[in-house]
Amino acid sequence: MKITIIILITGLISFGVFYIYTRKSEKLFEDKVAELGKLIIESRDCSRVIIEAEEFLSKQKDATEIWNLLGVCQFDTGQFDEAKASFEKVLSLDSSHEAAQNYLEQITNASPNEVFVTATELPLEKTEFESLLGLNFEGVLSFQKAVRRPSNILEFLVANYTSSGNFASVVLELKEILAKADTDFTVSEMEGGTIFAIGNGSERKIINIEKNAPVSVTIYYQKLN
């Protein structure tokens, strides 16, 4: 009788300890997902998410959602190989995880030469942008902003300019700048504007002039290899 009571009490204590431990680790996991989720959505601080997620995963290797958030941030910061490994880990833990499937599909199904970029914007100075582009728009366009986006190519830069001039004169002036730079370019004229494209096997420059007031100009620089 005594032995049965002892076994029962031991069993209850063990169950209680196990329950508290499980709840504690579940709460720890939930808190971490919430914290990292907030960092991504509210602060878009992916570099911190990567550090904290890796630290968490070194102690708890089967935390699917942490692997997923790590993969999201690795992708967002252009670490595509690392992101691929993280999403593969997510799918090894939960094969029906749709977000991981989507990301992995994008990483693995990209055709050769297909450029993919992430939503992260790293600010760039006007001088640095124009120096990489090899063109100067002084006196023709007003600089608004330039950003570098993490991508699967060497460089993917985008800059926005405006001009208070009329659309036709902006097109003409930009054409002259390209002609002075001795650059061969193609012209695509569309309902909404005109696009100049300059390209060879190693780099591509695209100048998109839109018929807005004021005229807005988006310039892309892609260094392919």
Next chain:
Amino acid sequence: MKKISVLILIMAAMFFIVPNLAHGQIPGQHILIFPQIAFGGEWFTSVLVTNVTDVPQEFTHGFKAPDGNDLYLTITVGNDGRQVWGSTYSTNPVPPKGSFLITLRSSDQKITTGWMNTWVPVVNGKDALKVQVTYFYAPNGVIEGQASVIPSEPSRNFSFQAVHSGEFSDTGVAIVNRHNYVPATVKMTVHNMAGAVIATVDFTVPVKGQVAKFVTELVPALKTGWSGGLVEFSSDQPVSGMSLLMNGGVFSTGTTFQ
């Protein structure tokens, strides 16, 4: 409470971050792209959405201008012909085996063009809703020409057959680049009946934008001496393309293939 906030955050990560980063994909949804819509002047476009399942379904549609900006317009929706303000992300229900009709029409004499996205649910790996877009040419309200098209899947290479039998005959092409950040560089290669390449032209499709032109607009030299043949397109980014064969006011859908 904590569990609910965690779940909300995970869902937010899936629905807000994933679509942003992964070409607008939404889990469980298939995006259908129609590279051309046209209304105003003597043109109107209808969009017929049919639920092929036995349960109620919903679809979301969005209209875009050629430059990628949202296209706001008055559309006629549903079987009761309600006039509503059409914009991106309007969602409509479709009963089991039922259909939903949207008509894009304008009394304005100016023709407005653009393209359309439609998100449909996927059930057992198949689209639960079928979508068909029909273009109508109706001078003085009398329909003189119409052609229906099915959605175009994004691809880096596609082709179509063109016929050019005279001054009023041409083939229109519409290409959409849905990418949020990367413009598409497209090469068009035109062959003659003997298979020889007689023209190539490069053009750029802006981010989230559309190019809609006639083949002879892209290569004016083809207006004379070319009777048609294979027209090939290759792009550095996945794009959606379609063709329309025109002969005066009469037109028909071209078939694009890879």
